[in-house]
Amino acid sequence: MCRWLAYSGEPIQPARLILDTENSLVAQSLNSPLGAETVNGDGFGVGWYPAGASVGTEPWLFHSIEPAWHDENLRELTRAIESPLFFAHVRAAAGPPIQQTNCHPFRHENWLFMHNGGLAGFASVRRDLMLAIDESFFPLIRGTTDSEVLFYLALTLGLRDDPIAGMTKAIRKVEEVGHAHGVEFPMQGTVAVADGATVWAFRYSSAGRTRTLFHSVDMATLQQMYPDSERLQGFGRAARVIVSEPLTDMPGVFVEVPEATVAILDAGHYRHETFFAEPE
């Protein structure tokens, strides 16, 4: 019910991906061809790690409840900064409240988290899931979204030590609680997690039909494929972007991340792993 992108590579102005491409994230906020909703106008957010920061540095956040498409602060900010790793998210809410505390990405220490999708029957499972969150995290929950609960659940279950294991346990918990409340397919979504160095992009849904997820291919290859594309030539060799839907329809730029997979992006290299094997 949202659109997002995650960039990793040489430091760039986030506007280059958020605003200045064909099917940029802001263009998607008005009209997303592959989205469950066409319009993603219920606020947005950007989270970014500073250039040259050491491991463990906290990222910065900008959240707004305005639609992204005419927001002037977004235009200024995403040109004023440069970042080697940033997340951006435009929200399509199922309903009110529209408030900054419901805007992605969410942050905890040096971790960023964002989500496109939803926890089915969230009103009925919210209490049980919040109880499963560690007491120390409980006061940090500030919004009403399923996504924020999922983040703190994953933090509770070890995200910081092992993101894939943490997410696996969190989703297992979501499914267990959902099933206990009669929800057939509790989990739906693509999730991005970063620690400042690595990005993990998960695609999974209980029903096996998750919202789309793509990532760009190797930039050196792209630059050879499109020698005349000024835009592509302007990126560094390590530049990679993971997205809800392609930012361009130039053939060969984006590849789909398969269902039930996590794409791990580390220093310009991707690795795919099967995600969420059946509970033993």
Next chain:
Amino acid sequence: MCRWLAYSGEPIQPARLILDTENSLVAQSLNSPLGAETVNGDGFGVGWYPAGASVGTEPWLFHSIEPAWHDENLRELTRAIESPLFFAHVRAAAGPPIQQTNCHPFRHENWLFMHNGGLAGFASVRRDLMLAIDESFFPLIRGTTDSEVLFYLALTLGLRDDPIAGMTKAIRKVEEVGHAHGVEFPMQGTVAVADGATVWAFRYSSAGRTRTLFHSVDMATLQQMYPDSERLQGFGRAARVIVSEPLTDMPGVFVEVPEATVAILDAGHYRHETFFAEPE
């Protein structure tokens, strides 16, 4: 670049037309099939005359820069009040600024005004048009829209004495100034004006291809046509609505107002007049 509706009839909760119909104004804010833009998410406004008010009573206004679709205050307000004559408008801005002073309807004394369309080349003609506005009105201009300038121009040129003559002169001025600045087709739009008793709905563009405009037909007729429609049976006999696009696709409910026409709605009766004959 917007969608609007104007209601006149027995006092009703505005929510019945703004929220609770098939293709309600709020539904159109997310997806307007006949609009120049699909999304009208750049703020909204409601202006309403109180029930039982004497002629000359000032209407009330509610303006917001949030998209209408998830706005909770809009839901409360449009059920909390009842009004025999109200305007509602959802905005699709060509660009920033998104601010309450750019939200329609505009009010002056007992007059309401709203507009869907635009003055071509507005940046170049804005100064000359503002100079043509009476000095006493000048300090009242608070936003940056062409629509507000058109309103004060029409007030300057006699709207309050004769709405059709005032609008004619205002549009003539817009075309004259536009042509002087090399704009081929200066005026585009549908405009609604009310004084608390009568509604005037204008459809005119310099190029002869104005955004759509419709009004509902006689309610007694409709209630005979659709004896099983609870919604229609719930309206009073004087209920009439003028709209950018039909609120329903039930055949026969809405008729189109022709190009270069003003529809005058008075105590449950419509009259169409040719609008904007060539300047003599």
Next chain:
Amino acid sequence: MCRWLAYSGEPIQPARLILDTENSLVAQSLNSPLGAETVNGDGFGVGWYPAGASVGTEPWLFHSIEPAWHDENLRELTRAIESPLFFAHVRAAAGPPIQQTNCHPFRHENWLFMHNGGLAGFASVRRDLMLAIDESFFPLIRGTTDSEVLFYLALTLGLRDDPIAGMTKAIRKVEEVGHAHGVEFPMQGTVAVADGATVWAFRYSSAGRTRTLFHSVDMATLQQMYPDSERLQGFGRAARVIVSEPLTDMPGVFVEVPEATVAILDAGHYRHETFFAEPE
């Protein structure tokens, strides 16, 4: 950390108390002489029952995160409506988030609730208090305030059957949980509750030093005392207002509600009862 007022009596435009008096609630939002904070600029809210409504009718709400002092919608709305029973609240937040879901009054069915004060050490007790809330109410909690939690706790503990007993049990729970977390004085505040007919105004704090609370005296008496006051003569005989601090410094208009007391306002009659006797 806030200022509020509750009116009951003949239907009036809320603006008469919120905007048009010497030390009106909006004046207090900029400068409240008796407040714990001088400025109450972190949003506001109005909740009102419609005139002529039957018992059990839901009140309407208007919430905004803007400061009240220059809000144009507040000016419009509080003149456009008339109400025989309304609450208004201006907020001084201890910190972010500033969001509509944190604006008072809160509503559940035909009940309104607002609060000035705070639950000490709320971050540490929030989880235990939320667990004490009935599962059916849990999904309705949308903000991050202690006040909203107190409301749902009171609803859980019988507010709707017996408001005084419900509030007593809720505060007892707050103190019990607070003490268990090492908070010496868990409860602080004045609380207003209404069901559409009666207003209950509570003043209690664990430390015995609660924020101020006042109510106006009998209007017939006031009108005799001040025969030349146009403002007072304009009110009906049943008009009563309960406030965080007096709306005027005219002697004799307001009397203080004592510490550990609930003032019950019913059809123009007040009754004071000692509130919160020691747990047996």
Next chain:
Amino acid sequence: MCRWLAYSGEPIQPARLILDTENSLVAQSLNSPLGAETVNGDGFGVGWYPAGASVGTEPWLFHSIEPAWHDENLRELTRAIESPLFFAHVRAAAGPPIQQTNCHPFRHENWLFMHNGGLAGFASVRRDLMLAIDESFFPLIRGTTDSEVLFYLALTLGLRDDPIAGMTKAIRKVEEVGHAHGVEFPMQGTVAVADGATVWAFRYSSAGRTRTLFHSVDMATLQQMYPDSERLQGFGRAARVIVSEPLTDMPGVFVEVPEATVAILDAGHYRHETFFAEPE
């Protein structure tokens, strides 16, 4: 009717002056001891030049209509960036509209401008002053403030070629038009202007009683005076700040800029000049 500060020196996080000092600008937004208004809660703005930028680089802007004191984006942004020259402003509006286009600082090309004070009788002189603005600037006026009009008037009258001459002519025009409309003391205020290298801070009012203006003294001297002040020791030798009112009450840190004076701050050096000699 506002408070502002301008920093020039080694690049720093703006938060150090906007948030992290005793009487920081955000502290002043809630309570400004020397301000005409105590509360400056009607929006705020930051304008900053990037570190290492060449002459003529456009500064970036962040504007918000929320009060500064609890704004989370302000906290993030002013720590995420570093700037060698920035302006910050908290607004106390005389009335609505509260909108981003009324937030200072204003920008044109590489110029920043902000203002504390007002043009007396602005409603009556607005039209004549807007007519005195060059036609090419007219479409750029987006808000309703006297300050924005003063900026474009000064741009029209040569600000970019000679800031002091441009401001002199602009104020002369303001006084001439004001007097023609029967305004005795048309100009009031302190104004800051920057081009990316130099800051000009003007203090002038027609009545000779302008709002306060201060600047910090030589940082090397301050660091000798206060060897134990960690905060002062943390600044570079070129650090200078010009402010509506002192950020600290440590003796000797701030000196007042006299009435009818312009303080010119250039590469760590101040120069005072008499401003606005009588028209010849």
